[in-house]
Amino acid sequence: MEIKITFLGTGQAVPTAKRNHPAMLLQYSNENILIDCGEGTQRQFRKAKLNPCKLTRLLITHWHGDHILGIPGLLQTLALNGYNKTLEVYIPKGTGRFFNLIQNIFVHRGAIKINLHEVENGKIIETPDFYIEAERMVHETPCLAYSFVEKDRVKIDKEKMKKLGLKSSPALRELKKGVSIKVKNKVITPESVLYTEKGKKVTFILDTAMNSNAVKIAKNSDLLVCESTYLKQEQALAKNYGHLTAEQAAEIAKKSNSKKVILTHISQRYDICEKRILKEARKVFKNAEISNDLMEIKI
Amino acid sequence: MEIKITFLGTGQAVPTAKRNHPAMLLQYSNENILIDCGEGTQRQFRKAKLNPCKLTRLLITHWHGDHILGIPGLLQTLALNGYNKTLEVYIPKGTGRFFNLIQNIFVHRGAIKINLHEVENGKIIETPDFYIEAERMVHETPCLAYSFVEKDRVKIDKEKMKKLGLKSSPALRELKKGVSIKVKNKVITPESVLYTEKGKKVTFILDTAMNSNAVKIAKNSDLLVCESTYLKQEQALAKNYGHLTAEQAAEIAKKSNSKKVILTHISQRYDICEKRILKEARKVFKNAEISNDLMEIKI
Numbered sequence: 279m280e281i282k283i284t285f286l287g288t289g290q291a292v293p294t295a296k297r298n299h300p301a302m303l304l305q306y307s308n309e310n311i312l313i314d315c316g317e318g319t320q321r322q323f324r325k326a327k328l329n330p331c332k333l334t335r336l337l338i339t340h341w342h343g344d345h346i347l348g349i350p351g352l353l354q355t356l357a358l359n360g361y362n363k364t365l366e367v368y369i370p371k372g373t374g375r376f377f378n379l380i381q382n383i384f385v386h387r388g389a390i391k392i393n394l395h396e397v398e399n400g401k402i403i404e405t406p407d408f409y410i411e412a413e414r415m416v417h418e419t420p421c422l423a424y425s426f427v428e429k430d431r432v433k434i435d436k437e438k439m440k441k442l443g444l445k446s447s448p449a450l451r452e453l454k455k456g457v458s459i460k461v462k463n464k465v466i467t468p469e470s471v472l473y474t475e476k477g478k479k480v481t482f483i484l485d486t487a488m489n490s491n492a493v494k495i496a497k498n499s500d501l502l503v504c505e506s507t508y509l510k511q512e513q514a515l516a517k518n519y520g521h522l523t524a525e526q527a528a529e530i531a532k533k534s535n536s537k538k539v540i541l542t543h544i545s546q547r548y549d550i551c552e553k554r555i556l557k558e559a560r561k562v563f564k565n566a567e568i569s570n571d572l573m574e575i576k577i
Numbered sequence: 578m579e580i581k582i583t584f585l586g587t588g589q590a591v592p593t594a595k596r597n598h599p600a601m602l603l604q605y606s607n608e609n610i611l612i613d614c615g616e617g618t619q620r621q622f623r624k625a626k627l628n629p630c631k632l633t634r635l636l637i638t639h640w641h642g643d644h645i646l647g648i649p650g651l652l653q654t655l656a657l658n659g660y661n662k663t664l665e666v667y668i669p670k671g672t673g674r675f676f677n678l679i680q681n682i683f684v685h686r687g688a689i690k691i692n693l694h695e696v697e698n699g700k701i702i703e704t705p706d707f708y709i710e711a712e713r714m715v716h717e718t719p720c721l722a723y724s725f726v727e728k729d730r731v732k733i734d735k736e737k738m739k740k741l742g743l744k745s746s747p748a749l750r751e752l753k754k755g756v757s758i759k760v761k762n763k764v765i766t767p768e769s770v771l772y773t774e775k776g777k778k779v780t781f782i783l784d785t786a787m788n789s790n791a792v793k794i795a796k797n798s799d800l801l802v803c804e805s806t807y808l809k810q811e812q813a814l815a816k817n818y819g820h821l822t823a824e825q826a827a828e829i830a831k832k833s834n835s836k837k838v839i840l841t842h843i844s845q846r847y848d849i850c851e852k853r854i855l856k857e858a859r860k861v862f863k864n865a866e867i868s869n870d871l872m873e874i875k876i
Contacts, residue, residue: 291686292654293620299650317650318617321592343653343683347646351598351616354642355591380682383675384642385718387590419684 279407281306281428281478282576283503285542286322288569290507291344292546298322298571299344300484300543302503304426307407311335313424313482319348320355326572331361335403337410338369339484340421341376350380357388364391368403368412370420371396397422399491408477413495415486417520423486423495428477438471478577483530484543487520496534500577503569504530505543510558524555528562542569578706580605580727580777581875582802584841585621587868589806590643591845597621597870598643599783599842601802603725606706610634612723612781618647619654625871630660634702636709637668638783639720640675649679656687663690667702667711669719670695696721698790707776712794714785716819722785722794727776737770777876782829783842786819795833799876802868803829805840808847809857823854827861841868 282305289297299316303323310332312319323330330352339345356365369377374396395402399422403410408428415421432454444450444461452459453468460466481499483492485507496502507521516523522530524541531539541559548555552568559566581604588596598615602625609631611618622629629651638644655664668676673695694701698721702709707727714720731753743749743760751758752767759765780798782791784806795801806820815822821829823840830838840858847854851867858865 291657293623295620295623298617298620317647318597318620321594321597321617324592324594341683343650343685346683347650348616351642351646358590376682379678383679383682384640384645386642387717418686 279307279428280576281426281480281501282574283480283501284326284328285540285569285571285573286312286319286326287316288542288544288571288573289316289344290543290545291342293318294546294549296549296571297544297546299347301348302482302542303328304480306426306428309334309408311337311410311426313337314339314345314484315348315352316344317347317351320352322571330356331359333361333365334363335366335368337424337482338367338373339415339423339482340370340417340419341373342419342485345484346376346380349377350383353381353390353392354386354388356390357386361390364393366393366395366403368395368397368410370422371398372420411495413491415483415491416489417485417487421485421520423481423483423492425479425481425495425499427479430477431475432472433475435471435473442466442471444471480577481534481536483522483527485521487517488522488526488529492530493533496530496536499534499536500538501575502531502534502536502539503542504539506541506555506559506568507543507545509548509554524558525562528559528566531563531566538565538567539563540567540569540575544568578606578727579875580725580779580800581873582779582800583625583627584839584868584870584872585611585618585625586615587841587843587870587872588615588643589842589844590641592617593845593848595848595870596843596845598646600647601781601841602627603779605725605727608633608707610636610709610725612636613638613644613783614647614651615643616646616650619651621870629655630658632660632664633662634665634667636723636781637666637672638714638722638781639669639716639718640672641718641784644783645675645679648676649682652680652689652691653685653687655689656685660689663692665692665694665702667694667696667709669721670697671719710794712790714782714790715788716784716786720784720819722780722782722791724778724780724794724798726778729776730774731771732774734770734772741765741770743770779876780833780835782821782826784820786816787821787825787828791829792832795829795835798833798835799837800874801830801833801835801838802841803838804842805854805858805867806842806844808853823857824861827858827865830862830865837864837866838862839866839868839874843867 287298586597
């Protein structure tokens with residue numbers, strides 16, 4: 279099935295006229311999953327003509343202001359606009375106190391139902407169609423990267439079915455279970471009409487210093503969304519503040535065998551020389567792009 | 578002296594693509610005074626090409642989310658960008674706990690110096706050039722309106738001085754004290770060379786139900802910035818939620834003898850019919866305008 283990613287914010291701590299703070303929306307079937315929620319994210323929803331009331335889950339990478347300051351306003355707007363689901367919220371283990379605090383900083387009008395999950399590395403969500411896994415990153419404060427992994431699907435080759443004269447769903451159900459069936463004295467194996475459609479994988483690596491877990495979680499991603507805060511000339515700063523250079527983001531894409539990398543978390547310092555970020559990344563990994571606010575990508 | 582107002586946000590609780598949450602910047606001499614600070618205000622500074630590091634004071638009307646959720650991000654950005662003054666912050670009496678909470682909802686990098694003032698009605702700031710006064714409004718939670726009042730200035734009529742052959746500053750100092758002087762046996766009264774330039778007044782009335790304090794604080798304003806959340810057809814809602822209709826905002830302007838009213842705090846519900854707001858207001862008070870994000874006005 280189609281996975282659509284909308285970049286709601288592609289800047290970092292200090293916003294610029296063209297880049298809001300980090301937030302990305304992943305849409306898949308009935309799921310609307312928001313990854314991080316920087317200040318102003320609810321307004322970015324409006325600009326992208328997306329309805330925040332369709333949100334199903336919120337995944338937070340870590341508790342630096344630029345990744346979470348949009349939460350209280352978003353929750354208030356959901357309450358005001360009649361949100362009637364339970365919002366599933368995932369945050370790094372041990373940071374629940376921040377989530378409780380953030381809901382008490384002003385005089386609210388109404389509230390929505392929330393399920394708070396404090397999560398560590400490993401599989402944190404599993405449904406019949408996909409799972410989401412987390413992996414610990416290296417930052418000043420507990421920080422997680424997340425992968426959305428669509429499960430492989432067994433599909434029917436309709437052409438082959440037609441040739442074999444197969445129609446009935448009971449027969450198909452048997453084949454899907456991996457059992458051969460007999461039609462007109464002819465044995466039909468599952469392999470002869472079924473095939474596996476490989477699930478897609480999207481990985482989100484936000485604030486982190488270079489580390490092997492980043493390569494591990496990004497393994498074989500169809501799309502890697504990766505922070506790229508610094509240029510090579512500032513690699514000492516990158517290490518000091520727990521961030522990646524464009525080159526390092528590209529290295530993660532290459533080592534993890536990802537198909538494509540989209541760079542995000544772009545610093546205000548490169549506002550007038552952003553092409554250099556892409557140039558440095560593409561030297562290491564060709565299929566690299568730089569994200570922009572309200573950019574959409576479908577895979 | 579010139580007073581410049583920049584409307585950084587003109588919407589309310591739920592932002593729209595064209596209206597951010599409430600925030601207004603008043604610039605006067607070396608003062609940069611921010612009135613309210615809704616989510617995303619720091620980015621509005623960037624869009625307006627204004628430097629938030631020039632801020633001197635922050636005045637908060639009340640602790641509903643749309644008026645304060647930009648504070649933590651703004652403080653973080655000031656810290657990251659080397660703000661080296663002490664920010665004077667004014668909030669309604671009894672709401673200090675919110676200000677303390679708001680600074681602890683995420684893992685900060687650095688901090689700036691802040692003087693927090695919990696204020697009531699009356700004069701809350703006084704300098705040689707201006708004062709600011711507050712007045713209690715009627716809302717769900719403690720809420721203040723603010724007036725910026727430039728003091729009257731005694732000015733010299735240079736033409737008259739020339740005619741009288743007056744030059745020396747000691748003589749002028751005497752005249753400014755209100756003392757007559759003698760020049761070549763001729764008595765010169767202060768009134769003959771001095772005149773008073775009336776100071777200007779700008780009033781900000783944000784969230785409130787109709788009340789007599791609103792007229793009182795707006796008295797003789799050169800500019801009244803006034804919330805206008807509802808149309809007349811929703812006046813029951815306005816009363817219920819502690820807000821004004823466009824007509825009521827215009828009535829305050831009229832009764833207070835203000836010269837001009839600019840309507841703000843515009844609801845998402847009127848996104849496609851905003852002209853009606855202005856129409857209803859102008860029936861009562863002609864010199865009415867509707868604010869837009871990044872609009873500037875100089876008086």
